[in-house]
Amino acid sequence: MGERTIIPFGPQHPVLPEPLHLDLILEDEKVVGAVPSIGFVHRGLEKLVEKRDFHEMVYVIERVCGICSFIHGQGYCQTVEGLMGIEIPERAKYLRTIWAELSRVHSHILWLGLMADAYGFESLFMHCWRVREKVLDIFEETTGGRVIFSVCRVGGVWKDIDNDTLKRIVTVLKDVEKEIKELSDVFIKDYTVQKRTRGVGVLTYQEAIDLGAVGPTLRGSGVPMDMRKLGYAAYGELDFEPIVEKDGDCYARTLVRVREVFQSLDLIYQAVNKIPDGEIATKVRGNPPAGEFISRLEQPRGQVIYYAKGNGTKYLDRFRVRTPTFANIAPLLKMLPGSDLADVPILALTIDPCISCTER
């Protein structure tokens, strides 16, 4: 047994733009333990719900995270709609699904780029982000924003996408699909990549469940849990199966994300074919009644939980967001011991950490 050293990792680290701090306990080059600390960007957005009425709060909740901003808005609206017992029009449900899946596509491509950057594939990183730009252009064209869309509202959505635009989106996405297919071969087949990711940071099936892992981290360990299977928005009418990989290592988690890009694109094609005509929003009357509501959604990073408590006024008593990264920190602590110091950045990346999300 060697001498133990403690190496601080983060909050500023080249591989992560996010302020995650880990105290790594090392024995020679092997990590034997890790203590996380977060709280560098705590903003207390949840508390703001007491000062902003429930219509305005959508725009605050969207700003919890830049990458999954649409699904935060959707989740908030869905929770408040559940609390008030509002049924939104079918077209709005499909539009939300399309935007949510586009978010997943651009989030996963972004992550693939960051992953490539983490093991030193700079030009692959550039290519991933070049492809992602096409998805962002679709967002700007349809919602008006590249990152923050402000298109969800309690009772539906603000903007409609006409059917011609939807068809054009599909042709753009077919292009994206072709390019991602070429790029994904590097992640799946490249020898160097496999050397860095195979067998690193293994999370077993039982550990993933017990530690509360969510999203691709959970599905990479062979657990077929996907909140979209709850059938919220239009997911109940679309045909898909959760993507599962057995190994539970970094390679499996990468593979899950690569395959989810194609799954999301397929879901968008399905939704575009099935989208009905009609209204995009219902009128919302009155305030949220006294009561509580919990809803669970699937974000690119995993399951997200919203809890809302109303009191009959236009201000909610409490709104709680449990973001996916918060749940994935405990599995990360389990994965770290036993790996090399050089693998820590890649391990931290495979849970797709979003610390600003986590601390809200």
Next chain:
Amino acid sequence: MGFNVIGKTIMKSLFGKPATAMYPIVKNEFYPNTRGRIENDITLCNYCGLCGRRCPAGAIEVSKPEKKWEIDRTRCIVCNFCVQVCARNALSTERHYTTPMTDKSKRITTLYGEKEEPVKEKVQENA
């Protein structure tokens, strides 16, 4: 097969158009939907102050007696909510973003309504 893919990519990179734009020379084209900044058509505004009260960021200030409508461009998050709540459709979202500023005093845009209008309104109300 792998060689074909990389060969194609190299050819595209060498002879194709770059993916980025030469920014100061080529200006970015915005979409009609792009939310750049909030503009107010002051002739339509009746200074009800609804936009200011509903603004999630507290960026808009309206004063009825002074006929003043004021927006803090650096506070505004361009969420479009004021445009949607405006009863007289005076507010709109302009496609172009606020130009960057070096001086903080330029962040506030103030618009004043015409002085004659209150007289007209009063006449109408009396009549």
Next chain:
Amino acid sequence: MTGQTFKPVTAAEIVEKTKQYAKDGYRLIQIHCTKTPQEMFIIYTFEKIDLSCENLKMDVQVGDTVPSISGVFFGAVLYENEIHDLYGVNFSDLAVDFKGTFYETSVKQAFAQTGADNKE
């Protein structure tokens, strides 16, 4: 949507109940605290692999000491430290105790003050 029922639970039986859930194949997905001018409670949410979920609701007060369930589900550590820092509820037998340094807010127990009196 399922999982909208909140079963009451007391601080004394929370660890036992959690063990029971663990035995039944549930896993912990979140803990959060809510404080309104009238009441204050902690909600534990458990989820099964078939996506069904259940909630436990425990009444607490600022300054109370509640047994930690981090011995059963390690992931609870983060939620419990969060509640300790933001609401001032103490947890006994925490697996990793940050001792109030998890969120370093300028106002201690920032979320324990309810906003009823400082509304705009």
